[in-house]
Amino acid sequence: MWTFIHKLGSPPWFFRFSGTLVRWLLPITVTLLLVGAIWGLLVAPPDFRQGNSYRIIYIHVPAAVVALAGYYLMAFAGAVSLIWRIKMADVTMRASAPVGAILTAIALVTGAIWGKPTWGTWWIWDARITSMLILLFLYLGVVALFEAYENKTAAARACAVLSLVGMVNIPIIYKSVDWWYSLHQPASIKFSGESAIDSSMLYPLLLMIVAFYFLFTVTLLLNMRAELVWTHRESGWLKQLVGDS
């Protein structure tokens, strides 16, 4: 286990390992997304109160769930980078920010489209929606902050601090639907006890959540690889790989 973690910190090893991983994960991800989307769009029954508009749930919820999970990863990588000064942690933190930003944007846009037929409005300043908008700004903030610094070591440190401070927002997002009861519905899936959703709707939803986790992993790895190729362009191992290709 420790050797594995140690190896992850080594760019040449990571580069080869992630290359193999992506080749396997990408076709699996595409398959899961397609099956999940067809299941949710065409096979699952409609909601008895919301009719067919609820089918947006199969992208809205997975995008939001994985956007939050991505923030944990970004903040954790930021902490590792601050404490142990591991370069690969910087790369992980940087690579997760744009992916998380896109997923958060998808959650917000699909939420707005879902809101129109269900609540009669595209947007309200509800606690859940507002805190998700803050999450989007935090992700974009990390992207922008990194670009703003000339010195990339200082940039990584500033991004790590920003992502750690932004962690305050995460429990607010989770609890917002319980603390401020407004238009946004509370969670339907619960880890303990009965979920408030029938299995005919739950299975495609869980499948899509898994698919989005796979997608996050694949895009994170692809971003990290693109980054490594550039930052290690002077390194011997990369020159050799390029020469052999």
Place this chain on the structure above:
Amino acid sequence: MDSQGVWLVETAGRGLLMYFESLAAAWDMDGHGLYVWSAYALTALPLVLMVWLPVKRMRQHWRWLQAEQRRSGAATGAQTPAMESDR
């Protein structure tokens, strides 16, 4: 549900049965079709870009490095020696 619907996958009467009676009904979704399909379409585009953009960026870097190696190889007349892999 009766078996009048459209089968997506079917083996001997079992499989995935489409909820809607026809593709036109699936498109309309009782008037919500525009919302649902546009939400999926607006998601599909960024998902494709999320995968495609880093792949493209990596390829560009890779080609640049290959060209660089050819340039330096031609200039010195020798292959760049492989150095110790650095952290």
